[in-house]
Amino acid sequence: MADQLTAATIRADVAELLHRRPDESFDTEDLFDSGLDSVRLMTLLERWRDAGAEVSFVELAERPTVQQWVKLLVGRDE
Template sequence: MTQLTMETVRADIAEVLYVAPGEVRDHDDLVQSGLDSVRIMNLVEQWKQAGAEVSFVELAERPTLAEWWELLAARLPGTTA
């Protein structure tokens, strides 16, 4: 199991968007960047397996990497934002 960090989350998002991790900026709207509901659900499941309990709705309401990381980091023991 991979430990989630902001950079691994960035890489996960980049992978489903078919872009380089450096193209995923902290405050870009990920939905406007092409992240659809199916891809968000896949990320939710992937991150739940890594120990972060988040929901599709929580991510959809806050569609930036910075907001997602804040939410994920708060739910991972031993992780710093």
């Protein structure tokens, strides 16, 4: 788990790459259906690894929603 990551930072990072507002309700949307691609996913992965996350590309790709990523990276729903 990464101490520096929060649900808000995860949501903001995803919103930035998908050209969305972080306050929009998109936590349960399939991010691949919303325009996320493998290059953007790698960008997020590297950003979150730099913040201390220990997560793989496959773990994120298999759970393509903000809600699931928060559980995976932060360890709780927010």
